[in-house]
Amino acid sequence: MNWLLLLSLATAIPSPPPGVQGFVSAEDLMILCEPQDDSSALCLGYLVGALDQLLARQARRPAARHTLCLPKGLTAEMMRDNVMDRVARDPRRRPQAAAEAIRQAVEAEYPCRASGAPDAR
Numbered sequence: 001m002n003w004l005l006l007l008s009l010a011t012a013i014p015s016p017p018p019g020v021q022g023f024v025s026a027e028d029l030m031i032l033c034e035p036q037d038d039s040s041a042l043c044l045g046y047l048v049g050a051l052d053q054l055l056a057r058q059a060r061r062p063a064a065r066h067t068l069c070l071p072k073g074l075t076a077e078m079m080r081d082n083v084m085d086r087v088a089r090d091p092r093r094r095p096q097a098a099a100e101a102i103r104q105a106v107e108a109e110y111p112c113r114a115s116g117a118p119d120a121r
Helices: 002-012 026-032 040-059 076-089 098-109
Strands: none
Touching (some): 026 040, 026 098, 040 098, 076 098
């Protein structure tokens, strides 16, 4: 009888949730950011808005817990190229929310050292 209870519990465990879903997927953002004159401003606006939101959320945490440190001289176009390159290299990121893909890319590309300063590259 115990084996039946264990089997019931084992099959009742939900599977892990899929990647974070969002209004705009990373795939949608890739299409939006393809080199086209009419959508480049929208692409950059989405990326900069997502980055500003990440920085605002990070500002509420102590400096020791900051995960994102932007280097001086970084432009929106440089950030776009870095983010889009990371998304293009990893097809598993494409169905997830664009904002989550941006967070993962910029935290990997622009990490902080222990002091809260940009990582030296």
